Amino acid sequence: MDLALLARLNEERAHRRAAVLVTDLHTNTQRLVLEKDIASDPLSFVLSDALRMGKSGVVESEDHKVFLTVQAPVLRIIAIGAVHISQALVPMAKQLGHDVIIVDPREAFASPERFPDVTIHAEWPDVVLPKLGADRYTAYLLLTHDPKIDDPALNFALKSDAFYIGALGSRKTHGKRGERLQAMGFDEATIKRIHAPIGLNIGAISPAEIALSILGEITAKLRLKPDGTKIGN
């Protein structure tokens, strides 16, 4: 592979843009197709299919095989709440290859001492979330237990096409949250997008266990179809 081509691929990823590297396994020629150019590409149908599935693989093109290296943006977790669970979650999420961003307007919580080596925004969610942008490779976690902070974040997240939205709190707390969101104009189907209580039911008690259950639920959301079978099978 040409170094310039590899550098371009890495650059696209750094900017959270999808791209597909097309390698002709017969002639050994390679080209990079950027997300914005897929529609006009001769292989547009297979390329958009591969990108939607997020799956690299061999396809037959004319009379020979080409390999598609599909690069979807790194999954990004935006955690609202610089709380104990978030502290436990950061290293685990990194291990899984996800980017984490912490948002909490309370400076005593969102301090670099509590969160070394991770991006923190000590600002209100309604201010910072639009600046961070939204895409379908983003997950939002509402972890503050405080409607003053969580609700503005939900107001933004529910209007985005984020692949996962989870909110901490009991069923009762979530019931009240649903009522507030309805009053804000969200319909039932939209409110149902929220995973609450957050995380898989594994009996989690400690902050680390709750972080594990959240990351487990995110993984399931990423890898499983709604019927529980594996994506791609």
Place this chain on the structure above:
Amino acid sequence: MLATDDDLLRQAEAWRREGRGVALATVVETWGSAPRPVGSHLVIDAEGTFMGSVSGGCVEGAVVTEALDVIESGAPKLLEFGVADETAWQVGLSCGGRISVYVEKVS
């Protein structure tokens, strides 16, 4: 930390920019029960240093050897490993699957 295959592509670029000879190995096809999915990478430098995996340890040794050859010659190779191919390769996948690995030089 090199948690994902994307990080490995960044590693490949960094090594090349340092002036090292670098090869990139990619799992392009799998049949049966294969340990690593299609798209998995192994990055190898001319000294035989490697990062990542294409089979979780079964055939990495052989891929590294082939990669050194590819760095030398510049010509890509398509390798196949598996129980069905015992005569061609001394190494096989213990799990009984079969994988095809594309090895190319980063130049």
